[in-house]
Amino acid sequence: MKSKILPALALGAALFLPGSASAEAPDPVEIMTKNFFVSKVSGSSQTVTMVLTTGSGETRVRKTTGYTKLQKNGRDNTQVVRFLSPPDVKNVANLLIQHSDRDDDIWIYLPALKKVRKIVASNKKDSFVGSDFSYGDVIGPKVEDWNHKLLKEGTVDGAKVYIIESTPKNEDVRSSSGYSKVNYAIRQDCHATVKADYWDLGGRPFKTITYSDLKEVDPVHHKWLAMKVQAKNLQTQHRTDLIFDSYKLDPGLKDDYFSTRYLEKEQ
Amino acid sequence: MRSVLPWTPLAFAAAFVFVPDAWGDGEGSSPPDPPRPSGSIESGYWSGSRNLDDRDNLWVTRFAGKLDSRVTDYFRFHLEARVWNQNSMSGAQTSHGEFRELWFNLELDESTEIRAGKQLVTWGRADGLNPTDLINPKDLTRLVSEESDQKLGTWLLGGTRYFGHLSITGLWITDFEPSVFPLPPLASGAALARELPDHRAAQGALKVETTGGRLDASISYFDGYDHLPDLTFSGSTITLFFPRIRVVGADAAGNLGRFGARAEASYTFQDKSVGGPLPPRRNVLSVVAGADRSFFEYLNVNVQYLGRYVPGFKDPDGISDSTTREFAHLRALLIQEQARIQNGMSARVSYKWLHETLETEVRGVTWFKGGDYLLSPRASYALSDFVKVSLGADFYNGPARSILGFQERNSLGFAELKYGF
Numbered sequence: 001m002k003s004k005i006l007p008a009l010a011l012g013a014a015l016f017l018p019g020s021a022s023a024e025a026p027d028p029v030e031i032m033t034k035n036f037f038v039s040k041v042s043g044s045s046q047t048v049t050m051v052l053t054t055g056s057g058e059t060r061v062r063k064t065t066g067y068t069k070l071q072k073n074g075r076d077n078t079q080v081v082r083f084l085s086p087p088d089v090k091n092v093a094n095l096l097i098q099h100s101d102r103d104d105d106i107w108i109y110l111p112a113l114k115k116v117r118k119i120v121a122s123n124k125k126d127s128f129v130g131s132d133f134s135y136g137d138v139i140g141p142k143v144e145d146w147n148h149k150l151l152k153e154g155t156v157d158g159a160k161v162y163i164i165e166s167t168p169k170n171e172d173v174r175s176s177s178g179y180s181k182v183n184y185a186i187r188q189d190c191h192a193t194v195k196a197d198y199w200d201l202g203g204r205p206f207k208t209i210t211y212s213d214l215k216e217v218d219p220v221h222h223k224w225l226a227m228k229v230q231a232k233n234l235q236t237q238h239r240t241d242l243i244f245d246s247y248k249l250d251p252g253l254k255d256d257y258f259s260t261r262y263l264e265k266e267q
Numbered sequence: 268m269r270s271v272l273p274w275t276p277l278a279f280a281a282a283f284v285f286v287p288d289a290w291g292d293g294e295g296s297s298p299p300d301p302p303r304p305s306g307s308i309e310s311g312y313w314s315g316s317r318n319l320d321d322r323d324n325l326w327v328t329r330f331a332g333k334l335d336s337r338v339t340d341y342f343r344f345h346l347e348a349r350v351w352n353q354n355s356m357s358g359a360q361t362s363h364g365e366f367r368e369l370w371f372n373l374e375l376d377e378s379t380e381i382r383a384g385k386q387l388v389t390w391g392r393a394d395g396l397n398p399t400d401l402i403n404p405k406d407l408t409r410l411v412s413e414e415s416d417q418k419l420g421t422w423l424l425g426g427t428r429y430f431g432h433l434s435i436t437g438l439w440i441t442d443f444e445p446s447v448f449p450l451p452p453l454a455s456g457a458a459l460a461r462e463l464p465d466h467r468a469a470q471g472a473l474k475v476e477t478t479g480g481r482l483d484a485s486i487s488y489f490d491g492y493d494h495l496p497d498l499t500f501s502g503s504t505i506t507l508f509f510p511r512i513r514v515v516g517a518d519a520a521g522n523l524g525r526f527g528a529r530a531e532a533s534y535t536f537q538d539k540s541v542g543g544p545l546p547p548r549r550n551v552l553s554v555v556a557g558a559d560r561s562f563f564e565y566l567n568v569n570v571q572y573l574g575r576y577v578p579g580f581k582d583p584d585g586i587s588d589s590t591t592r593e594f595a596h597l598r599a600l601l602i603q604e605q606a607r608i609q610n611g612m613s614a615r616v617s618y619k620w621l622h623e624t625l626e627t628e629v630r631g632v633t634w635f636k637g638g639d640y641l642l643s644p645r646a647s648y649a650l651s652d653f654v655k656v657s658l659g660a661d662f663y664n665g666p667a668r669s670i671l672g673f674q675e676r677n678s679l680g681f682a683e684l685k686y687g688f
């Protein structure tokens with residue numbers, strides 16, 4: 001069964017953005033909070049290509065189209081993702097309704113069965129559709145679940161960044177995320193993440209996610225999006241490239257798009 | 268003689284096609300999408316048939332094509348056709364083709380839509396075994412690796428009205444095709460006849476459903492003909508017929524922590540006017556309830572209880588006439604009524620490997636009383652984004668007079684190569 005892992009490709013938009021610029025913000029919690037909200041656009045539609053590459057160079061390509069809409073609380077997203085290819089998952093579609101205070105609601109449409117099925121939300125550390133992104137990477141960590149420390153300031157690709165070390169506040173967060181530590185490089189001008197280094201539960205370097213081709217997709221609210229994101233597993237050398245082929249800020253999306261009824265509309 | 272009634276839904280849809288303004292094609296509508304073809308070509312080896320015969324070493328090649336098009340924002344059509352060829356080592360060859368689906372979908376407004384034509388309709392939230400899924404017949408003898416591919420399209424006209432999370436669906440089923448099912452070999456000299464219902468278009472179904480909240484659930488009602496046959500006999504002639512049934516159903520699905528819970532039940536009111544030497548049909552309560560949970564990221568375990576309750580059940584062994592008793596046993600297998608209370612379970616364990624390019628699964632079903640079971644291991648590996656190889660097997664076992672045991676001759680293995688586009 002093509003199951004529960006696909007949900008949030010459209011959410012890619014959410015994770016990979018920065019926020020409104022501020023001059024100096026030495027408080028790491030404040031930096032991470034701004035980083036969290038920089039991803040929260042009111043609504044969007046996009047098509048995304050995901051390329052999975054093995055250590056020996058063999059590639060698999062998945063294409064999706066999707067929509068996101070920010071809920072009234074300004075934190076949680078509602079999103080639909082539909083697979084366009086490869087053929088065996090074409091029209092598999094997911095509806096994800098995020099909840100800050102409880103497990104997310106997820107439905108999957110399985111075209112072979114002509115059936116919408118409610119499924120259990122994945123563990124945060126689970127792989128996202130077999131990629132090198134975890135489900136937690138895609139929906140983004142909660143700022144309040146982690147301790148944040150400003151390690152230093154530096155430069156990445158010519159841009160000034162804060163280097164923030166984040167460690168889990170408790171064992172639950174540690175085990176559910178699968179990370180013992182994350183170092184984020186966050187741009188000082190717009191608070192976008194440009195790089196994140198992850199360590200596994202044994203303290204070994206685990207993976208690196210890099211964000212490039214940053215664009216200010218909502219100039220009014222200073223929302224930014226990385227059009228290319230790469231996750232590389234340092235232990236297996238497997239990597240996943242996420243490329244936004246198109247992106248449109250779309251705050252007026254109808255609620256009908258975010259329904260199980262819409263999932264069944266094969267394209 | 269075939270009536271024209273099955274085509275009525277298409278004629279209905281055509282009326283809208285030729286009235287362009289019917290869709291309110293005004294400001295804000297999108298340009299039509301060109302038809303999008305997709306499909307697959309499969310070829311595979313099967314060690315045996317699913318027809319309770321001794322045919323073995325079969326090669327099956329199949330082409331499946333789909334065409335989808337959104338004509339306007341409010342109108343779209345869908346076509347799915349399949350052609351396949353089956354060869355045995357002895358040289359026997361059969362070829363078939365079918366339109367599995369051919370329908371038009373019309374949105375009358377934002378909350379109402381109508382779908383007309385040959386369709387697949389799937390009802391029920393249990394995993395794989397759905398007592399409320401009564402709209403479509405199946406070809407249970409078809410050599411396909413996925414059980415869902417055994418489902419056949421049905422001509423119908425359906426409409427759904429949405430009220431937020433709530434919806435009401437009504438179906439007018441305009442034709443009847445029986446399921447294709449395996450029958451044990453008949454005694455020499457016996458003849459088989461088949462009686463199809465006279466009023467095929469007099470069938471309908473209704474479903475009220477809620478989805479999109481914490482709990483998904485529905486209640487449904489079906490009034491039509493059973494796709495699986497009952498039997499009667501006279502002399503040496505066995506007659507298969509398809510009795511009228513009225514079925515009230517309900518299902519629900521929700522999450523309890525890390526568990527996904529599902530339940531589905533139906534109560535079937537039988538047509539007791541059916542005469543003959545065999546006892547009258549009995550009403551049946553069917554229940555499927557269970558849960559699934561994921562472990563270690565890629566391991567998923569799904570377990571369900573299966574139950575059937577037949578009030579007024581009469582054991583065929585209580586019939587004094589030996590001929591009638593034998594037919595009653597055969598009938599008990601066909602209509603799956605072997606005890607007043609039947610308990611069983613199903614299980615499915617799946618695991619994904621190598622970034623989900625390799626998928627493995629074992630499915631099993633058993634009925635406790637007879638101890639009969641079906642075990643179906645499956646593995647598929649995506650050689651590329653377009654080519655997939657699949658291996659699998661079905662092992663039936665149990666007493667000859669048990670639901671799964673009598674299909675022991677349908678045990679088989681297969682290997683398939685599939686190209687998708």
